[in-house]
Amino acid sequence: MKFRRLILANLFRKKIRLILTIGSFAVALFLFAFLGVVRGAFNRGADVAGADRLVVIDRVSIINLIPLKYRDQILQIPGVKCITHNNWFGGVYQDEKNFFPQFVIDPENQRQVFPELVVPDDQWNNFVKDRQGAIAGARTAERFHWKIGDRIPIKTTLYGGGSWEFILDGIYHGQRPENDETQFWFQWDYFEERIPQAIKGQIGWYVLRVNSPDDAVRVAKAIDAKFANSPNETKTETESAFAAGWVKQFGNIQFLILTIGSVVFFTLLLVTGNTMAISVRERTSELAVLKAIGFSGRAVLFFILAESLVIALAGGVLGLSLALLAVPALAKALNGMLPQLVLEPSILVVGLFAALAVGIASGILPGLGAMRMRVVNALRRV
Amino acid sequence: MVRVDGNGGSQSLIRVRGLNKTYSRGGEKIQVLQGLNLDVDKGDFVAFMGPSGSGKTTLLNLLGGLDVPSAGSITVAGDEITHMSGSKLTQWRARHVGFIFQMYNLIPVLTAYQNVELPLLLTKLSGSERRKHVETALGVVGLADRMRLYPRQLSGGQEQRVTIARAIVSDPTFLLCDEPTGDLDRKSADEIMALIEELVAKYGKTVLMVTHDPVVAARAHTTLHLEKGVLVEGTASSRQSVLAGGAA
Numbered sequence: 102m103k104f105r106r107l108i109l110a111n112l113f114r115k116k117i118r119l120i121l122t123i124g125s126f127a128v129a130l131f132l133f134a135f136l137g138v139v140r141g142a143f144n145r146g147a148d149v150a151g152a153d154r155l156v157v158i159d160r161v162s163i164i165n166l167i168p169l170k171y172r173d174q175i176l177q178i179p180g181v182k183c184i185t186h187n188n189w190f191g192g193v194y195q196d197e198k199n200f201f202p203q204f205v206i207d208p209e210n211q212r213q214v215f216p217e218l219v220v221p222d223d224q225w226n227n228f229v230k231d232r233q234g235a236i237a238g239a240r241t242a243e244r245f246h247w248k249i250g251d252r253i254p255i256k257t258t259l260y261g262g263g264s265w266e267f268i269l270d271g272i273y274h275g276q277r278p279e280n281d282e283t284q285f286w287f288q289w290d291y292f293e294e295r296i297p298q299a300i301k302g303q304i305g306w307y308v309l310r311v312n313s314p315d316d317a318v319r320v321a322k323a324i325d326a327k328f329a330n331s332p333n334e335t336k337t338e339t340e341s342a343f344a345a346g347w348v349k350q351f352g353n354i355q356f357l358i359l360t361i362g363s364v365v366f367f368t369l370l371l372v373t374g375n376t377m378a379i380s381v382r383e384r385t386s387e388l389a390v391l392k393a394i395g396f397s398g399r400a401v402l403f404f405i406l407a408e409s410l411v412i413a414l415a416g417g418v419l420g421l422s423l424a425l426l427a428v429p430a431l432a433k434a435l436n437g438m439l440p441q442l443v444l445e446p447s448i449l450v451v452g453l454f455a456a457l458a459v460g461i462a463s464g465i466l467p468g469l470g471a472m473r474m475r476v477v478n479a480l481r482r483v
Numbered sequence: 484m485v486r487v488d489g490n491g492g493s494q495s496l497i498r499v500r501g502l503n504k505t506y507s508r509g510g511e512k513i514q515v516l517q518g519l520n521l522d523v524d525k526g527d528f529v530a531f532m533g534p535s536g537s538g539k540t541t542l543l544n545l546l547g548g549l550d551v552p553s554a555g556s557i558t559v560a561g562d563e564i565t566h567m568s569g570s571k572l573t574q575w576r577a578r579h580v581g582f583i584f585q586m587y588n589l590i591p592v593l594t595a596y597q598n599v600e601l602p603l604l605l606t607k608l609s610g611s612e613r614r615k616h617v618e619t620a621l622g623v624v625g626l627a628d629r630m631r632l633y634p635r636q637l638s639g640g641q642e643q644r645v646t647i648a649r650a651i652v653s654d655p656t657f658l659l660c661d662e663p664t665g666d667l668d669r670k671s672a673d674e675i676m677a678l679i680e681e682l683v684a685k686y687g688k689t690v691l692m693v694t695h696d697p698v699v700a701a702r703a704h705t706t707l708h709l710e711k712g713v714l715v716e717g718t719a720s721s722r723q724s725v726l727a728g729g730a731a
């Protein structure tokens with residue numbers, strides 16, 4: 102395009118200003134991508150939840166235990182396909198900062214309820230036979246360089262305390278990248294054998310699958326109705342509602358992120374809008390000359406918009422590229438504390454469009470002003 | 484032939500009839516031009532003089548299609564520009580008018596070459612054709628060896644030459660100069676005037692120029708005075724000012 106040189110020359114008119122403006126875009130877009138990643142990490146549970154899965158917890162608090170004997174009663178409710186139960190172990194491997202979630206599982210039914218977490222059959226069969234056996238998610242196994250057959254001691258202050266020793270029999274992989282690959286599973290029988298008498302026969306929560314997602318609400322109501330007025334009333338939710346409730350424990354993250362994001366973009370708009378206005382105002386007479394020699398108002402508007410769009414694009418690409426580099430590093434540094442930090446392509450696309458929108462918005466007012474400016478008035482001012 | 488009595492024939496290149504321009508400032512109306520007539524033929528070189536505020540720039544802006552009159556008509560090479568819409572007028576300017584302002588008004592971030600090329604970007608000329616035209620125009624103004632320089636690397640006189648090259652590069656119908664030497668020292672001013680004279684004599688350009696310098700005006704074929712909103716041909720008082728300017 103033959104106007105390229107004019108647009109570029111105008112861009113590079115004030116280099117410091119150009120760098121600062123591109124920098125503002127880069128910082129804002131980096132922040133945007135980062136917020137998107139954090140939001141994604143918190144919401145992932147709800148996103149990957151099976152629509153046909155229900156979670157049954159104690160009505161008062163998830164930390165209260167519920168009786169194992171509820172299982173058979175739940176299975177009697179029409180529409181329930183299979184059920185498993187879990188306990189939170191909460192132990193420490195070597196050091197506090199090596200956190201990963203440990204679940205006591207029911208080996209007979211775990212795989213039916215969570216088919217997306219895949220364990221090779223031979224490994225699973227060894228695990229089922231091995232009272233002290235354990236299965237680890239691929240990310241956790243990789244993090245600690247565990248191999249099949251390794252002995253893994255886990256200390257706990259609960260359940261009578263002490264160090265529990267497990268043997269790694271298998272490694273599970275998620276079918277989708279969003280699946281949580283950080284969990285550590287071991288057998289209910291081994292757990293129940295070692296815990297104090299008072300809490301034997303008590304599980305943390307049930308997870309069950311219904312025949313069809315359409316049954317979910319009805320089954321959930323039936324379960325809670327069944328145990329109403331018992332010593333352990335239950336609260337049954339779909340897995341996604343459960344995950345959303347889990348996120349809410351951390352405060353209204355969604356709202357916080359939206360607010361921060363809006364403030365960032367609004368500030369960016371003010372900064373770049375002001376910069377574009379100054380940059381156009383200081384060359385009013387040049388723009389007037391362009392119009393005098395035959396450039397149309399629309400051409401002038403186009404030049405200014407092109408300038409602000411190039412700035413937005415350059416800053417946007419820069420910020421998002423930095424995020425692409427930084428997120429994996431950050432995920433590593435966080436040591437798997439959050440389920441999974443992923444910079445999804447949709448974040449990049451939305452970010453780029455948002456940057457371009459800010460680019461247009463910041464160029465449009467000065468651009469329209471220049472387009473409507475009357476040459477004679479502009480030339481008289483000099 | 485240049486006439487100001489409104490009796491020029493239809494062959495005039497520029498024909499102005501009954502031109503009025505009124506500004507309103509704070510509710511008060513200022514009549515700047517009041518029934519002005521003018522006929523200019525191809526190849527004429529006209530200087531407009533008059534005291535500050537008499538409407539010289541206003542007249543030039545109207546002739547160049549930068550502003551619209553309150554009444555009257557301007558016809559250039561058979562086209563009446565007074566009824567053209569904004570965008571048609573813009574296209575007309577690109578085709579027919581070369582502007583040379585007092586402030587050189589070059590784009591500081593473009594080289595001399597790129598400044599001169601600007602009007603050609605509005606044409607369908609190819610890159611190599613544009614190059615030929617730009618180099619020719621810069622050759623005419625004697626700056627062929629400076630075309631890679633930026634305006635700030637040029638002297639005032641050289642900058643004004645670049646402006647002239649930009650004004651002639653698309654071979655417009657006529658040139659409008661508003662105090663082209665107003666910001667220059669005598670020597671540079673003389674050189675610029677010699678260049679404009681050459682454009683008229685050698686290349687047959689039609690030039691309309693505003694100046695308040697009688698020495699500069701004396702270079703034109705005809706000097707017209709703007710008095711009370713109309714043009715009059717050389718008067719006793721103006722001849723005196725020419726003498727005074729010459730003696731100074």
Ligand SMILES: Nc1ncnc2c1ncn2[C@@H]1O[C@H](COP(=O)(O)OP(=O)(O)O)[C@@H](O)[C@H]1O
Binds near residue numbers: 513
């Ligand atoms: N946009 C405008 N609004 C109001 N008055 C104007 C405007 N432009 C010019 N004038 C007035 O018109 C008169 C002629 O101005 P101008 O054509 O610039 O004179 P000259 O070029 O001869 O000095 C002056 O009195 C000036 O103040």
Ligand SMILES: [Mg+2]
Binds near residue numbers: 539540541
């Ligand atoms: Mg003037």
